Amino acid sequence: MSDQITTEAEKHSAKRGAKSKRPDSGDILNRELPSLVTPTVAAVMSAVIPGLGQMFARRVQRGVILLAGAASVIGMFVWRFRILGERAEVPGWPVFLRALDRRPWFVGFILVALVAIWILSAIDAHRTAQRPSRSGAGAFLAIIAALFVLGWQVSEIDVGTAIQRIPDALPPLARVIWPWEAAVEFEENEVGGTAQILVSPEGMIPPQVDPQPGEPGVTISPRQGTLASQNLDGNAGAIGNVPGTEVTVSGFGFEPSTTTEIRWIDQNGSIFPIRQGRDELIVETGADGTFSVIFTLPFPLIGADPEPSGTIHQVQARQVFTGEATASRALLIIISRMVETIVLGMMATLFGIIFSIPVSFLAARNIMSGSRISMAIYYLVRFTMNVIRSIEPLIWVLIATVWVGLGPFAGIIALTMHSIAALSKLYSEAIEGIDPGPIEAIQATGANRLQTIAYAIIPQMISPFVSFSIYRWDINVRMSTVIGLVGGGGVGFILVQYVRLLQYRQAGIAVWFIAITVALLDYVSAEIRNKLA
Amino acid sequence: MLEVKNLTKVYDDGTVALRNVSFTVDDGEFLVVIGLSGSGKSTLLRCINRLVEPTDGSIIWDGQDVTAADPPDLRNIRRKIGMIFQHFNLVKRSSVLTNVLSGRLGYVTPWASLLNRFPAADREAAAKALERVGLTEQTRKRASELSGGQQQRVGIARALMQEPSIILADEPVASLDPVLAHSILGNLERLNQEDDITIICSLHYLDLVQRYATRVIGLRDGELVYEGTRDEIRSMTDDQFKQIYGEEAERITAGSIGGEA
Structure with missing residues (x-):
């Protein structure tokens, strides 16, 4: 059998040699190491086990690489397959169906690639057994393509999500790209003054304190009042909120035409804004740096009703100016x-x-x-x-x-x-x-x-x-x-x-x-x- | 007078570089050593100042046995023997001045020299030596910035700083083109004639040998195969020259002689 092939090859190379005097080392190798099987047998072998035909055609390395390539494609495919087909009730056919349902393109492509690998490997075996120099790279390319598709799936590449999430990713990304707002802080300079008020029925009415020269002063009148409270039993009028005493707070010596906050400071020193309705109490000083505002005393944060004797609260008026920028x-x-x-x-x-x-x-x-x-x-x-x-x-x-x-x-x-x-x-x-x-x-x-x-x-x-x-x-x-x-x-x-x-x-x-x-x-x-x- | 007696050198790997070589060099000679590559020329020159330790034989210089000198004596001998090399062997990263000054290392106080401090007299001498080889302008440059011919002239200036009685020149022009070769050998010839420095120089090209040598010795496979006077070398034909070089090298030497002419 093999003798016949050799003669064929010799005749072939002799013909070629006559046409062009180019020495062909592939032919010489072929003549020295003829295929052990006919091209058809080699093709059939490789159609059963990829690479087997090549091995029998004395191209062992080529055969081993083909076999290893095909085996790794199948191995990886089965592995991914079982992951995709998870939770299918019965092993076997349902696993395949579930996987096909979840990733039709992937499963379809790999199946096509596997068929291509088998066919190309058989063709390659046929050609290799005829003349090694004529064999091409088709089977290898199919294996490589299949491996890369598997690789795409294994590494969970998901272009869709990447594109879909771009809008969500942009704001934080913008903050990373231009972060300098967080690099500076501004100092706060404040000017202000306080006035005291007795909020319990008994006790000493606090004196009016005159401000230091050059500093703004605040007065409150009257200097005694009651805080807002809740009437719960309904004996003394309707059930509900009882507003506090109405007081007038005036200030002088402030920065003219500037927003001024009015805040409440209780006996413990806790500071909170005074709310009139929903809004915090904010006034604007006049051109002469004075203001006057009327409001009702707020609810206590925690407290008795009435407040214990001698409880004094304060009202504060302050203006805040943005100072120099400093490094944050x-x-x-x-x-x-x-x-x-x-x-x-x-x-x-x-x-x-x-x-x-x-x-x-x-x-x-x-x-x-x-x-x-x-x-x-x-x-x-x-x-x-x-x-x-x-x-x-x-x-x-x-x-x-x-x-x-x-x-x-x-x-x-x-x-x-x-x-x-x-x-x-x-x-x-x-x-x-x-x-x-x-x-x-x-x-x-x-x-x-x-x-x-x-x-x-x-x-x-x-x-x-x-x-x-x-x-x-x-x-x-x-x-x-x-x-x-x-x-x-x-x-x-x-x-x-x-x-x-x-x-x-x-x-x-x-x-x-x-x-x-x-x-x-x-x-x-x-x-x-x-x-x- | 330098006497080389029965000089033999066998390297550790068994290569015999010199076999029983004997000759004498009178003061003021321009002795050229010829021979094929590997014939032992470089080894011979390096044995004279014991950069290579001879295996056997002796070298007597003005009555002093160089081969038997202990290290301090050897340094004193070496400092009177200048040496220039085919590949110049300058310290490329150092300045031209430092390279020239390093010729004084055998004379100056070792500790001062480690801090790069040289006596003012040496600095003046360096300036003069550089002027003599025409490199005053290049004093501050790095040696690597100079052309091949300039580098070899720095090598000559370095040798001059040793105030040498002998200059050993190992293929001093083999890395240079023919025009530069004449310039360098002209420099050496002037030192030979004006300063009365003995020159021992290995060369390849017959016309250079004929032009500069006052005496010639030829080496082949480590053996002394030729000794000739100035007149004998001038009348030498290419064929005789080739005989020294060995028949097997005929084409190469003929080619290089042709290229030179």
Whole structure:
């Protein structure tokens, strides 16, 4: 059987060879390793198990990839299917129907793709068994398409919801994008005066107090009255509210033509606005800075009826002026946390540099290649550093918070660990890349060992060392904002709190500060590194 | 006078770079060492100031055994032997001035030099050396900013700062184009004639050898295969030159000679 194929292929290639003298390595391979089965058998095999025909056509790798691809499509499909078909009463057919009902497009597409995979794989097997060079990529493309559709479904991509919720997301987003209203607060300056009134039937009527010179004064008349109360038994008139005494409050020496609040202060010092009907009592001073208003005494907050002897309440009139704008508390907190973040990055970089300089010499091949022992140290150090580096700083924070608790110190430990590993690799590469020529030249002048280090080695190392260190600082500050999110201190820490409290403006300020700092640092670090290069 | 006696160098990996090489160099000579790449020229030059430790043999310079010198003596010997290199070997990140001043490292107080402090006399000497090689304008520049020819002249100025009796030049023009090659070798020739500095220089191109050498030695596979005077080298034909270089290298050397001409 296989002999026949070989001859066929030979004849075919001979014909082609006669037409064009191009050597075809595919034909030569084919001649050396003929298919074990005929194209038809291969096609049938692959129509049963995708890839089987290819394997028998001596294209084992191709067959295995096809089989693995088809198997993973089926595997994922069954998994998603069971999730979609959940709560179907009976397993089997109803699961399928329920899944089809819930996601018709998805289930339909995958079914079509599966059929395509089987058919294309059979066609591919036929062609491969004929001539391997002729086989195409159709079956693989079908598998890839099916895997991506499955991926779309597995990762719960939901474009509809994303678009639908845009209106809801815009207001908080706008607050994050332009948060500066929360960055300022205004001072309140107030001027005002009080007058006292006796609200119990007995007791001393308080004297009229004259104001300090230059300060506004308030008078009340009469200086004794009763508070509003409720008549509950109906003996003394209709059941209902009994209004308090009508009083006249006058003020003088106030800012002219300005809104003035009238407020009540009870015997305990509690302040509350006086309501006349629904509105709070607010008057406007005249051009001469005086006002006069008549109102009835309010209900007591808590109190006896009548009030105990000698209970004195006060009426206050005050004008509030908006003073100078000051930085809001949130802004100050964010700035201090931002400074903390930058310092955190600096400290971590400093510790990273201190530890990684000695380590980098141990990890430099040209320095450690002297003996077997030093090479063993070299490999050990390299391995350890690779392990430390492969652990993300976020994980290091989690470890460090267990160790030293939440806060910037945990962040410093995390970033230091990562910096040591990253810097010692970069430093050791700088040491390995040193040019031996200048060392030779300086030695040739009669310089001693220290002079050689100072004149030939250090000048070559300074620039990469400084450059890598600054780059690392840049990375560390950027990372420390993220590290705060998981408890490592700094601005990230406070950002998470603001987001959780839905204080989007404050969160927005933090985001702005992070962005500005990172951009500045990026620029500065690039500039310095350019200068050094 | 420099006497090289039975010099042998075997590297740790077993490569024999020099086999029993002996020759003498009189004061004031412009000795050119020729030979194929890997024939041992660089090793020979580096053995003279012991940048490479010889395995066997001795080097006697004015009656002093260089090969037996202890480290302090060796530094004193080295400071009288200037050296320039194919790749210039300047500290690229340092200024031209610092590179030139580093030629004084064998003379100055070590601790002061670590702080980059050099005596005023040395600074003046550096300015003069730079003037001599025509680089006064470049004093403050970084070595890396200079062209190849300029860098090699800085190398010469650095060697000059050592007030050397000998200058070793290892392929000083191999990284430069032919015009610059003449400029650099002209500089060396002037030092040779005006300052009476002995030059030991390895070169590749026959016409350069004929133009500058007062004496020539040839190396092949670490062995001394040729010694010739100025007149002998001037009358040398390409064929004889090729014999030193070995038949297998015929095409390469012929090509490079052709390219040079």
